[in-house]
Amino acid sequence: MNPVHLETLLAIVDEGSFEYAATVLGITPSAVSQRIKSLEAATGRVLLRRANPVTATDAGEILVQSARRMALVQAETDARLGQRLQRVPLSVAVNNDTLATWFKAVMAEMAQYGDAALRLRVEDETRTLSMLRRGDVLGAITHESAPVSGCVSEYLGTMRYVAVSTPDIKSRFTTELGLAWRQMPLVIYGPQDAILDQAMRDRQVELHVIRGRVSQIPTSEAYLEAVRIGLGWGVLAEIQVQQYLDSGDLVALDGDDIEVDLYWQRWRLESEVLEKLTSSVISAARTALPQRK
Structure with a gap:
């Protein structure tokens, strides 16, 4: 061929x-x-x-x-033969929350490596695996532990998500029966967010019931800022929001956190630069994320 x-x-x-x-x-x-x-x-x-x-x-x-x-x-x-001054392209599927938090350390380390270029594809962690199956990427951050055919899978850590809001929103919507979830304004990423969908199901919140009080913010950093300034309650990665919980700018709404195990799946391929990327991903994740006991 x-x-x-x-x-x-x-x-x-x-x-x-x-x-x-x-x-x-x-x-x-x-x-x-x-x-x-x-x-x-x-x-x-x-x-x-x-x-x-x-x-x-x-x-x-x-x-x-x-x-x-x-x-x-x-x-x-x-590159080894010195025939081209060309960076090795590494296509990786990663979810927004990971990109906004611990994956920054991966980018920093790969920048020091010098001979590799990253091409990131952002997708929800429940759908990154399909990109790996199609061959769109050679590595993916996913919540699926079972390796795709021709790939290897490595446990990275557990991403914990918490429902948070400003103290003012929590106070205004707290009743004798608890939080009035169906009356509180809500911030969503978009129509396809498995974590928020689960959080809403757990709290019996339906979008069509509260549609007039829903804001849609499609990037992780802007989503955090929207929740921080009081646009509505939201669900955020604990490692992303911890500093605001510590300062009191945000408060946890309840203790029903969502835990998602993350895995690194990549092609089973003999490649120095892919091994380097894998090492960086595992090191960064295990430094930042809680490990399953």
Whole structure:
């Protein structure tokens, strides 16, 4: 199978379009199309869904996995031979809360390594594994312990989430029967947040009942700030919010914390830079997160 065609397939999937892939590869969109047609003819399969963005079909995902492995090995080989001043691309799926907290230490360590570049894909930890299966990334932070086929899984630690608000909100909505959850304003990340969904179910809060009192803030840092200034109550990682609990700016609403075990899953591939990334991820996580007893 032509490695140039596989490189082109990978570029299209990563960039999301034939035109952007052409720009990255330094060729015309027509040449990109011809390469994919040749690859599809050689495999006898349709490899891409021509949508916006362009995505791989089931058959295409198999080739994307192979192409990404080849790209990593080739980049490392070239670096060792001194043939290219090219950083090794490391695609990683990570959730927002992790990126906003302990993963910063991973980025700092990889920056010192010098020969690696990170390409982070942000997704909820309940869905990062699907990106690993598709070959979109070579490593993922996930809550699933069972390794994907061709991957290894390593326990990292336990992320604890707490329901918090300002003291004023807690005071205003505390009744003789307890907290009036259905009356309190709420801050959400977005429509797909498994942790907050669980917290709401545990407290019998339904979005359609309180919709007029819901704010949507789609980034971890801004979400924390929204809760801190009193826009509503929210659910935050304990390691992210601890300083505000200590200062009294925020208070825990109850003791029904949610604990999520996190795992690092990555391809079973002999790669110096991937081993370095794995070491950094495990070290950073185990330093920052409570460990299961």
